Amino acid sequence: MSDMKRLSTTPATHPIHPAETPGVLVKPGAEPVLKATNITKWFGENHVLRGASITVWPGETVCILGRSGSGKSTFLRSLNFLEDPTDGSVEVDGVVVSADPFHTEGGERAERIREVRMRAGMVFQEFNLFPHLSVIENCVEAPVHVKGMDRKEAEAIAEKYLAKVGLAEKRDEYPSRLSGGQRQRVAIARALTMQPKVLLFDEPTSALDPTLVGEVLKVMADLAHEGRTMIVVTHEMDFAHEAADRVYYMDKGEFAEVGPPEQVIDAPKDPRTKEFLSRFRTLGAKK
Amino acid sequence: MHEEAEVLAKSVAADEGRRSRNWQTRFRLVWGGIVFLLIAFILISLNVEISFIQTAAPFILQGVGLTLLVSAVSILFATIFAIAGALGRLSRSALLNGIASFYVSFFRGTPLILQLLFWYLALPQVGIVLDPILCAIAALAINYGAYMTEIFRAGIQAVPLGQREAAAALGMAPRTAFLRIVAPQAFRIIVPAIGNDFVAMLKDSALASTVGLQEILWRARNVGAKEFKTLQTFMIAGVVYWVLTIVFTAVQNRIESRLSAGDRNKEAKG
Amino acid sequence: MKIKSTLLALLAGAALVAGACGGSTASPSASTTAGTACEKAIAAGEPSTTLLGKICAAGVIKIATDPAYPPYSELNAAGEYVGFDSDTARETAKRLGVTVEWVTPEWAAITAGNWGGRWDISIGSMTQTEDRAKVVDFLDPYFYESGYLIVPTDSAATKVSDLAGKTICAGESTTHSTWITGGFGGSAVVDQYNEPPTGAVLKTYPTDHQCIEAYLAGRTDDWDAMAQSREFIEAAIAESNGKLRFLNEEANFAGRISFALDKSGPDTASAIVALNEIIAAMHADGTLSKFSMDNLGRDVTKP
Numbered sequence: 001m002s003d004m005k006r007l008s009t010t011p012a013t014h015p016i017h018p019a020e021t022p023g024v025l026v027k028p029g030a031e032p033v034l035k036a037t038n039i040t041k042w043f044g045e046n047h048v049l050r051g052a053s054i055t056v057w058p059g060e061t062v063c064i065l066g067r068s069g070s071g072k073s074t075f076l077r078s079l080n081f082l083e084d085p086t087d088g089s090v091e092v093d094g095v096v097v098s099a100d101p102f103h104t105e106g107g108e109r110a111e112r113i114r115e116v117r118m119r120a121g122m123v124f125q126e127f128n129l130f131p132h133l134s135v136i137e138n139c140v141e142a143p144v145h146v147k148g149m150d151r152k153e154a155e156a157i158a159e160k161y162l163a164k165v166g167l168a169e170k171r172d173e174y175p176s177r178l179s180g181g182q183r184q185r186v187a188i189a190r191a192l193t194m195q196p197k198v199l200l201f202d203e204p205t206s207a208l209d210p211t212l213v214g215e216v217l218k219v220m221a222d223l224a225h226e227g228r229t230m231i232v233v234t235h236e237m238d239f240a241h242e243a244a245d246r247v248y249y250m251d252k253g254e255f256a257e258v259g260p261p262e263q264v265i266d267a268p269k270d271p272r273t274k275e276f277l278s279r280f281r282t283l284g285a286k287k
Numbered sequence: 288m289h290e291e292a293e294v295l296a297k298s299v300a301a302d303e304g305r306r307s308r309n310w311q312t313r314f315r316l317v318w319g320g321i322v323f324l325l326i327a328f329i330l331i332s333l334n335v336e337i338s339f340i341q342t343a344a345p346f347i348l349q350g351v352g353l354t355l356l357v358s359a360v361s362i363l364f365a366t367i368f369a370i371a372g373a374l375g376r377l378s379r380s381a382l383l384n385g386i387a388s389f390y391v392s393f394f395r396g397t398p399l400i401l402q403l404l405f406w407y408l409a410l411p412q413v414g415i416v417l418d419p420i421l422c423a424i425a426a427l428a429i430n431y432g433a434y435m436t437e438i439f440r441a442g443i444q445a446v447p448l449g450q451r452e453a454a455a456a457l458g459m460a461p462r463t464a465f466l467r468i469v470a471p472q473a474f475r476i477i478v479p480a481i482g483n484d485f486v487a488m489l490k491d492s493a494l495a496s497t498v499g500l501q502e503i504l505w506r507a508r509n510v511g512a513k514e515f516k517t518l519q520t521f522m523i524a525g526v527v528y529w530v531l532t533i534v535f536t537a538v539q540n541r542i543e544s545r546l547s548a549g550d551r552n553k554e555a556k557g
Numbered sequence: 558m559k560i561k562s563t564l565l566a567l568l569a570g571a572a573l574v575a576g577a578c579g580g581s582t583a584s585p586s587a588s589t590t591a592g593t594a595c596e597k598a599i600a601a602g603e604p605s606t607t608l609l610g611k612i613c614a615a616g617v618i619k620i621a622t623d624p625a626y627p628p629y630s631e632l633n634a635a636g637e638y639v640g641f642d643s644d645t646a647r648e649t650a651k652r653l654g655v656t657v658e659w660v661t662p663e664w665a666a667i668t669a670g671n672w673g674g675r676w677d678i679s680i681g682s683m684t685q686t687e688d689r690a691k692v693v694d695f696l697d698p699y700f701y702e703s704g705y706l707i708v709p710t711d712s713a714a715t716k717v718s719d720l721a722g723k724t725i726c727a728g729e730s731t732t733h734s735t736w737i738t739g740g741f742g743g744s745a746v747v748d749q750y751n752e753p754p755t756g757a758v759l760k761t762y763p764t765d766h767q768c769i770e771a772y773l774a775g776r777t778d779d780w781d782a783m784a785q786s787r788e789f790i791e792a793a794i795a796e797s798n799g800k801l802r803f804l805n806e807e808a809n810f811a812g813r814i815s816f817a818l819d820k821s822g823p824d825t826a827s828a829i830v831a832l833n834e835i836i837a838a839m840h841a842d843g844t845l846s847k848f849s850m851d852n853l854g855r856d857v858t859k860p
Binding site: 080118 | 459
């Protein structure tokens, strides 16, 4: 089903299965948007990531599942170097940055990290809106001061995305006057205004009141169906099932199972995935 | 039923208003009473001569301008030193952090009057002669800068880490993130502290009288000594300082309430 | 005006320069000499490295005084410096051909020397002593002053020896405190008439006035006697409502009161010559006597 969706956005050619991710259909000659290889992270004696790799193709929505403490957030934050990995490398839209555990590389690497960050928009669990700036100012701050975009132009783009997340009329409000769900939707619009190649979501609904989760998931599902490239770390099983093209299951710092949601969620093969999902089902059945 | 609730709500509100007004009245009465007792005590015990006060007070008041000038210039430079100091204390560079932490330790760890005498008496020995007013400003600004360094550092650190992460994730360089995201938020935390320090500095500037600066306290001592009435003139000086602090505390409150207008500085977590 | 100029000084990062060119245009004074001392010094090629050269080049003389001692030195409500010292200082500057800038440091800072160029001269009733002469150069005296004792009216003491072992108050770094602790026996510049009381204990305050104020405020056990000049004691007695009196009419010592220059500063030799000429002229033409009569009502300018 999800493959059909992508086909509709790339109708000109017959899809193929690239060697890195068998089972995924992409346009011939297409390059992955994001490719992370052998991401390894030590926090002191703690081996948090054990060589996790991921490849994400244009238009794909990838969900990363896993229990708390499995390292999935750390992995996501390594993709834009908010966590500096101990080993491994990340390539986003042609920009490659490798781990530099001994800080031997200088400002040139920092510049490339900024290039990666400009191409990979991030949405945080805690929103992290800038409280001293209005909604519209939150959105145009980086396009204007990082990309050097004309303010008028940036505002036009921001307004488009605010309308998309349903908050056009809140453009001049301050974050403190918005609900949690509205804040997270502004945070999504802020990330989109940078016109990134890929969106990274770090448990975007975990800090929300249950009643406000739906409005955020709906916006995210819309983005997924539109063909945005997204990586979503989440506990929302229904969302993963409905919106993801592929699901990665992380356990103890490595990916235990990868595949379409119908496989990983409905019929897991790996015993670790099975155990995790069985607990989920029990809980789900109780509701 | 609905109307009844409305009537009840109105009478509750009226009662609250009444109690608040009552409280205000009693509060003012307490102040008035204390001030009255204070004045009575002074008049009875200190043998105050109104005619003397009439000649001494204008002489003392001529020092207000200098006191304000010294305090204002000093707080300005103290703020600059504190920004530099706070950045140094937060710096990963051992050199900058070392300099900044020494600065804080040394200038918080020695008496202000010693520092003033250092600028006034020690520097000329190596050929640097600062005007007394510059000595006073140097001493106050550097000393207060050391105290404010720690406040500024705390203010900067009080900005949640998530703010820096969000800025970084948008591709901002650390410098841009600091100037555009962290500093404006830290500023709101810091402003009340600057106001407090200015009020404190108004009073500490009296130390400048020891290097012959003709500010409020120098004038009080001088005009009082001539007629052996410094006790009375110190009282006048005390009132002048007190009134100044009341005025500037009011100014400070207005600035603070303006800064927090619209609740802009609060983003509830979660 | 003071604030304005200090602001200027701040902004310019420079010392006060008000009236910097006033010197050369000052008209000759009523004195007999043609031309001011500075005009003559500059004509004679005085280098600007000496104290005199520096003062003349700046056109300003910075004079230290403690203006809390009427009728010698006082800052009045109009911001003018008045009194015998102030008149003398202004006249001296006029004869030099420069304008006056007043500096008002604490007394102890003046007598300690090492002024660091903050002021050029002390014209503030400083009595010559051998100790002070180690750090400052004294000029010829412009007046003479004697030290007296003041006691509570109910004191049993009537002569200095009655105060043996008692506590005597004086201002810090004053000649009066020096007399109490050791006297001026053998001094070439202070004429001692009475030895200080044996075993007397000195109590000091930063200024002389605080001795009197402490007593009048009720701290009557602070001291048994206090040493100061005649004018000061007269003013204190007037303020005391009959609580204080002179010990007796006898002066204990008499001092030569002089201008002082900083030994650690620029070369003072030419300034000493020029200023001593001016002082001699002010003695000779009756200027000092007139200032004394105007301010004190008696002539203190003769030994």
